[in-house]
Amino acid sequence: MKTKKEATLVHALIPIAVLVASLFIAITKFEADPHIPIIVAIVVAAGIAIFSLGYKWDEIEKGSIETIQMAMQAILILMIIGTVIGVWILSGTVPTMIYYGLKILSPGIFLVATSIICAIVSLATGSSWTTAGTVGIALMGVGQGLGIPMEIVAGAIVSGAYFGDKMSPLSDTTNLAPAMAGTTLFEHIQHMLYTTLPSFIIALILYGIIGIKYSGQVLDTANIDIILNGISSNFNISPLLLLPPVIVIILVVLKIPALPGLIAGTTIGGIFAAIFQKSNIGDIINAAHYGFEIESGVEMVDELLNRGGLDSMMWTVSLILLAMTFGGIMEKTGMLQAIGNNILRFANSTGSLITATILTSIAVNFLAADQYLSIVIPGRMYKDVYDERGIHPKVLSRTLEDAGTLTSALIPWNTCGAFMHSALLVSPFAFAPFAFLNIINPIVAIIYGYTGFSITKVDNNEKKRAVSK
Structure with missing residues (x-):
């Protein structure tokens, strides 16, 4: 049997770079939807997993399906x-x-x-x-x-x-x-x-x-x-x-x-x-x-x-299925973990973990230019870490929206920012200082992270019941 290699940061960043580049070109140059660029990134991620990391296609496919099931x-x-x-x-x-x-x-x-x-x-x-x-x-x-x-x-x-x-x-x-x-x-x-x-x-x-x-x-x-x-x-x-x-x-x-x-x-x-x-x-x-x-x-x-x-x-459902497939490959092969481990070296406290989640969501909005991916990618990256630290999943889901959903409209090349520009005829860079909710909400989330306010912990009995199921 072929020995599997551990994914490195370089392995992980290649499909991310391809995703960002293909989305940017498709959306800004051709005004295309993000679906096909994500498929391109899926192919690249699968190729790295098979030819560089030693995974079989069946394993990759199984990982993608398991991840999709979580979104069903x-x-x-x-x-x-x-x-x-x-x-x-x-x-x-x-x-x-x-x-x-x-x-x-x-x-x-x-x-x-x-x-x-x-x-x-x-x-x-x-x-x-x-x-x-x-x-x-x-x-x-x-x-x-x-x-x-x-x-x-x-x-x-x-x-x-x-x-x-x-x-x-x-x-x-x-x-x-x-x-x-x-x-x-x-x-x-x-x-x-x-x-x-x-x-x-x-x-x-x-x-x-x-x-x-x-x-x-x-x-x-x-x-x-x-x-x-x-x-x-x-x-x-x-x-x-x-x-x-x-x-x-x-x-x-x-x-x-x-x-x-x-x-x-x-x-x-x-x-x-x-x-x-x-x-x-x-x-x-x-x-x-x-x-x-x-x-x-x-x-x-x-x-x-x-x-x-x-x-x-159905447009949104198909996008979720593709995004989850990409996330599933990245997660199954350890590529997401490689990225997460490098970030989490600086996230020792709950406050710094929530800050890292918010900054990652904002970065995905900037780089991938898609609101959905700013929720999917950080969500898959940090889910296990929140679980390990006993933080309730609803804190993670809230944080993903506090940053991913709200900052997407403030970036001109993001699909949301581009739409707001075309509808309101004002550049996102111009209205961003006055979109007070979109700016204040991520800051409030970070403050809560450091003060512990509303950061719900998972009850041990609840954990045991979840495992027994």
Whole structure:
């Protein structure tokens, strides 16, 4: 039998370098999706494992499949979430949340209101991109009319959009992070409140202070009124339509598992669609499978609401499968461990470990230019270390989002930063100083790491039960 070699840092950095280079070229030069570049990196990683480290293909394949299995719950949840989004838009639940959110707009607190509105819309849709590309564009126009610098308005939009994206159970990254860390979706969301809510409150206070300067301006809400009229003319709007998300939140509090809880959310949304929007069974099935579609005559409304459905999640599912395959090869062959060992030489305390996790996520966002990989790669690198040190997996999942999700929008060549630039017409480097949530949240996480606040340890009895299973 061929003797296996221990992976070195050089072995590990070659596929990482190929991944970074192929992603950079594909995304910046050809505006391609990240899937094929990841396949290129998979081929290189497998080649190194076979020809340099002495692994057989069967071993590599087995490692990849084992890693993919760890993400299967997240994949199933994502598929169900696609049905939730489609049915909740059809029922009027998402339009109602957006409608009431836009109603809170006020000249005196425009920046605060902008961030809150974007947070509400993003919570409702699970998408920072959709929020920025629709409501965000309208709010940019309002801010321009008030004479507020565009980079400040864009910062408030990005902060709110990423708060909602980060905290929404409908978001793909919110499902991906706990899958990488080995915790549950609802545990992950609850634990993120410790870092995200204070960070968002600080951000709102800062926007309030900046907004005082513009409080006497006249608010031109023409674009907002267009969206409000487009929604109200196509949906029956009622406070009762807020019940489906409230019921799902109650199920979370009652510790109902994510899959049955979200399936219940889809079912309730279907019932409400029949009652409030007079939808038939065929409409509900189509919305759950293919997503919601409407031609309202208002382009911004169509862009905001034409989404969801089981099929809409397949792009993300395929990306997760490929990223997990790459991560599985790197982990099975010891290449991730080689990188981790070199970093962990400087991470002796819990605070330095969390700092290392955050800096790694930010580095992946810079180098790989992809938000998903900034969660997958550090998640696989540090999972065992958190386990060895008795730190609960939900701390790792929270930290991955505190850095990976939030900093992706601040990097111009990252897919998220590039989208924000194209939607808001402001460079990420320009709005980054005013995207207060995205800057403050990673700092808060590091402070918590060194002070020990909310750093949950794994109960020994819980560990024993997990092993016995």
